Amino acid sequence: MSVDLGLSPDQESIAELFNGFFSNEAPPAVARAAEPLGFDRELWNKVIELGAPGMGCAVENGGGGASLGDLVVVAETVGRSIAPIPLIDHLAALSVLTDADLVAGEAIAAVAVRPADANGIWSLVPAGAVADVVIGVDGDETIVIRSAPPMSGPRNHGSMPLADRSAREGTRTILGPASLFEVVLDRWKLLTAAALVGIAETAKELGVAYVKEREQFGVPVGSFQAVQHGLADLPVAIDGGRLLTHKAAWALDNVTDGLIDWANNEITDGPTLATMAFLFAADGAIMATDRSLHYHGGYGFAEEYDIQMYYRRARGWSLILGDSTSVGLSLADRLFGTVEG
Amino acid sequence: MDFALSSDVVEFRDEIRSIIREFVTPEIADRMHTTGVFDAPELNLELGRRGILERACPGLAKGDPIEMYVMFNELEKAGAPYDGLAVALMIAAVVNKLGTDEQKERIIPSIISGEALVCMGYSEADFGSDLASIKTRAIKDGDEWVINGSKMWTTLAQVAEWLILLTRTDLDLPKHKGLTMFMLPMNTPGITVEPVHTLGTEITNATWYDDVRVGDEAVLGDENGGWRTMTTVLAFERGVMGGTNAGVPLLRHFHEWAVANGVFNEPTTRERMARSIIDMQVATLLTMRSAWIAASGGMPGLEGSMTKVFAVEAYQRASGWTQATAGPAGLLQFHEEGAAGEGFVEYDARHSPVMSIYGGTTEINRNNIAERHLGLPKSR
Numbered sequence: 001m002s003v004d005l006g007l008s009p010d011q012e013s014i015a016e017l018f019n020g021f022f023s024n025e026a027p028p029a030v031a032r033a034a035e036p037l038g039f040d041r042e043l044w045n046k047v048i049e050l051g052a053p054g055m056g057c058a059v060e061n062g063g064g065g066a067s068l069g070d071l072v073v074v075a076e077t078v079g080r081s082i083a084p085i086p087l088i089d090h091l092a093a094l095s096v097l098t099d100a101d102l103v104a105g106e107a108i109a110a111v112a113v114r115p116a117d118a119n120g121i122w123s124l125v126p127a128g129a130v131a132d133v134v135i136g137v138d139g140d141e142t143i144v145i146r147s148a149p150p151m152s153g154p155r156n157h158g159s160m161p162l163a164d165r166s167a168r169e170g171t172r173t174i175l176g177p178a179s180l181f182e183v184v185l186d187r188w189k190l191l192t193a194a195a196l197v198g199i200a201e202t203a204k205e206l207g208v209a210y211v212k213e214r215e216q217f218g219v220p221v222g223s224f225q226a227v228q229h230g231l232a233d234l235p236v237a238i239d240g241g242r243l244l245t246h247k248a249a250w251a252l253d254n255v256t257d258g259l260i261d262w263a264n265n266e267i268t269d270g271p272t273l274a275t276m277a278f279l280f281a282a283d284g285a286i287m288a289t290d291r292s293l294h295y296h297g298g299y300g301f302a303e304e305y306d307i308q309m310y311y312r313r314a315r316g317w318s319l320i321l322g323d324s325t326s327v328g329l330s331l332a333d334r335l336f337g338t339v340e341g
Numbered sequence: 342m343d344f345a346l347s348s349d350v351v352e353f354r355d356e357i358r359s360i361i362r363e364f365v366t367p368e369i370a371d372r373m374h375t376t377g378v379f380d381a382p383e384l385n386l387e388l389g390r391r392g393i394l395e396r397a398c399p400g401l402a403k404g405d406p407i408e409m410y411v412m413f414n415e416l417e418k419a420g421a422p423y424d425g426l427a428v429a430l431m432i433a434a435v436v437n438k439l440g441t442d443e444q445k446e447r448i449i450p451s452i453i454s455g456e457a458l459v460c461m462g463y464s465e466a467d468f469g470s471d472l473a474s475i476k477t478r479a480i481k482d483g484d485e486w487v488i489n490g491s492k493m494w495t496t497l498a499q500v501a502e503w504l505i506l507l508t509r510t511d512l513d514l515p516k517h518k519g520l521t522m523f524m525l526p527m528n529t530p531g532i533t534v535e536p537v538h539t540l541g542t543e544i545t546n547a548t549w550y551d552d553v554r555v556g557d558e559a560v561l562g563d564e565n566g567g568w569r570t571m572t573t574v575l576a577f578e579r580g581v582m583g584g585t586n587a588g589v590p591l592l593r594h595f596h597e598w599a600v601a602n603g604v605f606n607e608p609t610t611r612e613r614m615a616r617s618i619i620d621m622q623v624a625t626l627l628t629m630r631s632a633w634i635a636a637s638g639g640m641p642g643l644e645g646s647m648t649k650v651f652a653v654e655a656y657q658r659a660s661g662w663t664q665a666t667a668g669p670a671g672l673l674q675f676h677e678e679g680a681a682g683e684g685f686v687e688y689d690a691r692h693s694p695v696m697s698i699y700g701g702t703t704e705i706n707r708n709n710i711a712e713r714h715l716g717l718p719k720s721r
Contacts, residue, residue, distance in 0.1 A: 002347035003407055004631045023403045069342060119448040208715050225720040228711035229704070235714050236647045240623040243630060245719045246621075254345075262618045264418055265586060265625055276619045286426075325612055332611035335618060336596075 005243065011073045014066075018074050019090040021050060022081035031159075034084035036150065038159040039130045044085045046109070053105030056091050061098040068190065068249035075191040079198025079285075082313050084126030086110060086161065087144070090194055093187035095136050096175065097144065102133060107302040108149075111188045112136025112165065113321050115178075116143075120168035126320050129153035135175070135184055138167035142180040145172040158316015159309075186271045190248050192317055195283035197241040199317070200288035201229035203310045204234040207292030210307075215231070221295070230291050237284035244280055249271035262335050275331045282318035289314040343627075346411065353396075353408050357415045360387055363665070365421040373422040374688065376650035376673055377536075377544030378424030378500055380458060389455025398453055398640040399577055400432040406581060410632035413583035413633040414625060420685075425458045426545075427582040432459040432505050434577040436524065439562040441569055447558075448503065448524065457502035460527070462492035462548060463571070469493075470705050472507070473516045473568060476499035477550060479508035479523065486560070487521070488531075488553040494699070498534045501527050505574075506550075512566055520567030525559045550685050566583045575701075580645030581635070584696065585652035587630045588659035589621050594682030595663040598670070613662045627651060643713050648707035653696040653703065660689040 004259055006081060007015065025046055034040045047053065056071050057063020059199060066074075071091055078087050086108060093109035101107040110131030112122035116138040117219030125134060129152060135144050149171025166315075174236035174323050182268055208231060252270035259268045289311040293300035321327060346354065364384040366623040375381050390395050396402045397409045416423040433452040436444055451457035468475045477490025488508055498504070504527050531553035536547045555696035562570035569607075592614065599605040631641035664671035667681035675684030697703040711717045 001343060001347070002350070003346040003629060003633050003636070004343040005630050006342070006637075008472045026501060120533055171405050202714075208717070212717065220718065223720055225708070225711075228720055229707040229716070231717070232707040232710035233650070233717055235710060236627075239630070239644075239647060240627055240651060243342075243626040244619075244623055247344050247626060250344050252613040262621075263589075265589045265618075265621050267618075267622055273622075276622060279616070280619050301456070325608070328615050330609055330613040331619075332608075332615040335615055336605070336611065339611075 007073065007079065010067075011126075012071055014070055014073050014287065018052075019051070019075035019080065021046075022077055022083050024287075026081045026083040026100075027252060028309060031082045031084050031309055032306075035159040036155045037129060037161050038084050039086070039161045040084045043083060043274035045085060048105035048144050053090055053108075054094065055093050056105050057098060062100060062103045062340060063094075066255055067179060067229065068187070068253045069246060071191060071193040072161050072245055072249045073325075074196040075194035075203070079195030080202045082199065082202075082309060084159075085311070086130060088191045089127040089188065091133070091317070092184055093133070093190055095181065095187045097133065097135065107132040108169070109133040109135065110165075111184055111187060112167070113185060116167040119156070120166055122165045123160045123166055124320065125165050126317075127161055127211050128163035128165045131165075133169075134165045135181070136167060137178045137181045140178045142175040142178055144173040144175050145169070148149065156316060158313045158320070160313075160320065161318050162320070168260040182271065186252060186274045190245065190252065190274040192321075193241065193245045193277040193281040194273070195249070196278075196285035197238060197245060199285045199310050199314050200234065200238045200241065200281070202309065202313070203285070203292040204231070205236070205240060206307050206310070207288075210292075210299075211295050221297075227295055230295065234288045234291065235288060241277065241281040241284045244273065245277040248277045260335060261338070269334075272334045275334065278318075278321070279327055280329065282314075282324065285314035285318065346407070346625075350405070350407055350411060353393075354411045354415060356393070357412050360384070360391070360393075361415060361421060363372075363417045365416075365419050368536045369421050369422065371675070375540070375544050377542055378425075379422040379543050380497065380499070380500065381422045382455075383516075384421065384423075385455035385458075387455070391455060392585060393454040394426075394430060394455055396435075397674045398430050400437040401433075401453065402636065403435075406555060406632040406635035407629075410581040410628055413581065414586055414628065415588045417583040417658070418589045420482070421615060423583055425500070428461060429457065429459045431574060431577050432461075432503070432524075435570065435574050436561065438577075440524075441558075443558060444524065444561065448716070451502060458497050458500055459503040460495050460501040461506055462495050462496040462504055462506040464494045465491060466547070472571070472639065473520065475507055475509060476528075476672060477506070477508045479510050479521055481510075482554075485554050485556055486523070488550045488555070490550050490552075492548045494545050495534070495548040496543065497529065498548050499536065499544070500548040503527060503559045504532070504548075507567055510567075514565060519565055520571070520701055521564050522561045522567040522570035523555060523559045524561040525553075525555050529553055529555060539695065541695050542688070569663070576640055576642060576702070578645070580641070580648045581628055581632045583650055584700065586621060586625045587689070587693070587696065588624075588656040589655075591659055591682070591685055592617055592621070593662060593686040595667070596683045597669055598667070600672075602670075604666075612668055613666070617655070617659040617662070620651075620658065624648070624652035624655050643709060646701070646709040647714075649701065650703055650710070653693075656689075656696060657693045658688075660693040664690040666709070668689075
């Protein structure tokens, strides 16, 4: 044990493999073609060949036995490419599900990130439009439902396969108390944070490439200090988000009875760090896409340019959990205890 | 990645914490605000006596950048006056790297014992960010150098034993190449110190040099190699000697006050507090990254710029919202009845603006990031 803030050689290989895979198989045209549903079955079938759907599952369950740090590396590549597949939701659901068809990726799992309403409906489940299995909370229980996916849903900002799903109709399994779901949601927040870091990274690259090429007044617009300084904040937010996300993964994997000693800035509690990473990465992705789109000038607003797809997903992927004030207050409850009365 | 400190660093940290408990008393924290000197001699001496300064100094003993980060992070989080120590250790490291054997023997022991402080004469009234244009002259006269000119922001000059001084020695060379660095005792005849009072309580100085005479023994690094000495200084600082977690004690003080006054249940306050705590975590992770890069043999200059931009603005955000939230109580100063956070809320609102200036302005750091990280063309 000692401080090591680099990726392991294995993780370097994972990053290379998945970045290579997505840049070959899922260039932005693929995400564009998959709109508005936001799902490409063919691409999902190809990630199955990589063993990605079950890579976080235990080897004895037929999975790859990858650590959360490894999954964070994969999730960031999903964000970089905005690949239209629900890999993050699936990997999060499989923190507790071990069904063979899910581990193999033959069936897709989604996470109902908000509890079911009084009628047992999980509203706007991310990946709910395409998932064969949904895990979430209904009342005081963690429920797993198998039912036919609608394969359609409301058109939305992030072109995400959202749908309402019933927590009561279909093959229903009571997995345990509602508290069991926390580990799933922590993993969903963690991996979504990593994907948002990936979105910010690509937004930065698109913006920087554009301002180097685009000329006004006879010089690249990237030579203007006002533009440079707006872009200079992006790598800071990206690196900060990446470090915090990896720290959360490290803590979830390695730390029991972690600290929540905010008064001395000593926080090693995994679930707390996962929420912190989610909030920070969401802000970073929103800022990065906002600025990058802006520095594209009018073209950033044109559908033809890719930055607008990142801009919409930065907001879609983060807002689906709930408004950021509510998420921020849930973090406050963890840090300071809940408010009495 | 692994975020756990090794067991010997944990032991080191615990020793620092126990020294802080004993030596960083409320009286000492108070004294820095009444004297304007951000230094605690008794703390420095204890750290020196225990061999901790020697252990932490780059190039000496262990010189582990992770330990350096841990030491200053602990001091900063505790609200200790550590500015003097940070400068002294940084300069000790430069002397160790670039100094002659005679200079090392003469200068370093006085610093790592915790006895001597160093003040830095770089900026001038007309040259801050454009440092390489400074005009203070050093002219060879036989075996001696004669120095004339003036410096600005010579913080701690009123208590320091040593002065590190950037001068121009050759007017014919390009501006970065005609500079020479000197390291001389502050009691050398011809030096005048005049205090400059600041918004953040700290007293800095303007210093004048009138026919100050020193020998070659005072030249630190090569003649006309002053810019290299300067970049060595900055490389040792690496952004790991504090200055990145100043919001932590502020949040602690604010929280105590807010709870005691029944205003901590406000959702807006709780959310802002939670977000500032995220900022403080990110700031410390970025700082730790610089330390880790240095520990792995790298030079985290660019990462230091990134850390400083983020950490300083995070602190400024925190001081902004805590004061605004406290209302009139956020206006009251130390020792005034009802002052929010015992006066720290008001103090941090005065102190935080300087952080985006000294040690490289936020604009200079953003230039660095834009040019060296993003590969954008030089804009000036």
